[in-house]
Amino acid sequence: MGQELFGHDTEFNLQFAAALVNTAPSSGQGGARGPGGAGRSGGHGVDLLASQDELDAFCDRWEVTGSRTHDAAELLAVQRLRPALREAWSLDRDELAGWINNMLHRHRALPQLVRHDGWDYHFHATDADRPVAVRSALDVAMALAELVRAGAQDRLRVCDAGDCDDVFVDLSKNAARRFCSTRCGNRMAAAQSRARRRAG
Ligand SMILES: [Zn+2]
Ligand SMILES: [Zn+2]
Numbered sequence: 001m002g003q004e005l006f007g008h009d010t011e012f013n014l015q016f017a018a019a020l021v022n023t024a025p026s027s028g029q030g031g032a033r034g035p036g037g038a039g040r041s042g043g044h045g046v047d048l049l050a051s052q053d054e055l056d057a058f059c060d061r062w063e064v065t066g067s068r069t070h071d072a073a074e075l076l077a078v079q080r081l082r083p084a085l086r087e088a089w090s091l092d093r094d095e096l097a098g099w100i101n102n103m104l105h106r107h108r109a110l111p112q113l114v115r116h117d118g119w120d121y122h123f124h125a126t127d128a129d130r131p132v133a134v135r136s137a138l139d140v141a142m143a144l145a146e147l148v149r150a151g152a153q154d155r156l157r158v159c160d161a162g163d164c165d166d167v168f169v170d171l172s173k174n175a176a177r178r179f180c181s182t183r184c185g186n187r188m189a190a191a192q193s194r195a196r197r198r199a200g
Contacts, residue, residue: 004171005150005152005155005171005173006143006146006147006150006171007122007146008122009122009123009143010142010143010146011143011169011171013139013140013142013143014140014143014144014147014155014169014171015169015171016062016136016139016140017085017088017140017143017144017169018166018167018168018169018180019058019062020049020058020078020081020082020085020136021082021085021086021089021166021167022048022166022167022180023047023048023049023054023058023082024047024048024049024079024082024083024086025045025046025047026045026164026165026166047079049075049078049079049082051075052070052075055074055075055078056070059132063117064132064135064136065116065117065128066124066128066129066130066132066135067128067129067130067131067132068132069131069132074131074132074133077131077132077133077134078132078133078136080133081133081136081137084103084137085137085140086167087099088140088144088156089156089157089158089167091153092153093148093151093153096144096147096148096153097148099141099144100141100144100145100148103137103138103140103141104125104138104141104142107126107130107134107137107138108126109125109126109138109141109142110125110126110127111123111124111125111126111142112124112126112127114128123142124139125138125139125141125142126138154175155169155170155171155175156169157169157170157177157178159178159179159180159181159184160178160179160184160188161179161180161184161185161187161188162188164179164180164184166180166181166184167180168180168181
C-alpha cells in the first residue's frame with residue numbers, strides 16, 4: 001500500500017466505514033464493495049446487507065472480531081448505522097467534530113490498546129462484548145477523529161460518476177481521487193471519449 005497518511009488501523013476503519021455505507025441500497029450503480037474495491041455490477045437498488053449471511057460475510061471480509069449475537073436485532077442495528085455514517089461524508093470540519101463527539105458520548109467510548117489475531121497493539125474504541133454496531137460506530141468515530149485532527153476531512157468523498165453515489169476515502173498522496181472504484185473511473189473515461197468522438 002506504500003506509505004500511509006494515517007495509522008493502519010485508522011485507514012482500515014475509514015475504508016470499513018465507506019464499505020459499510022455502500023452496502024445500503026442506492027440509486028447508483030458500480031462501486032467499491034470490499035478492501036480490494038471489486039465492483040458489483042448492476043444498479044444496486046438492492047441492500048447488500050439484507051441477511052444474516054451477508055452480515056457474516058461482511059464481518060469476515062473486514063475482520064470484525066468481538067461479540068456477535070447473530071440475530072435480527074443485530075442486523076437491524078448495523079443496517080441503521082449506515083445512514084448515520086453516511087452523514088459524516090456531508091459535514092464540514094466543525095460539524096464532523098460535533099458528530100464524532102456525539103457518537104463517542106452516546107455510545108460511551110472506552111478507548112483501549114489491544115493486541116489480537118496477529119495484529120500488534122492498536123486502539124479499540126470500546127470493550128469487545130459491546131454490540132457489533134456500537135463497536136463499529138465507535139471505531140469509525142475514532143478514525144474520523146484522526147481526519148479532523150489532521151484537517152483532512154475533505155478526504156471523505158462521494159463518487160464523481162453521475163450514476164454512482166458511493167462514498168470513499170481518498171488516501172492517495174495527491175488527494176486527487178474522484179471515483180469510488182476503477183470500475184467507475186473506467187466507465188466515466190469511456191463515456192467521455194464517446195462524447196469526444198461524437199463532438200469531433
Ligand atoms: Zn482489533
Ligand atoms: Zn462510483
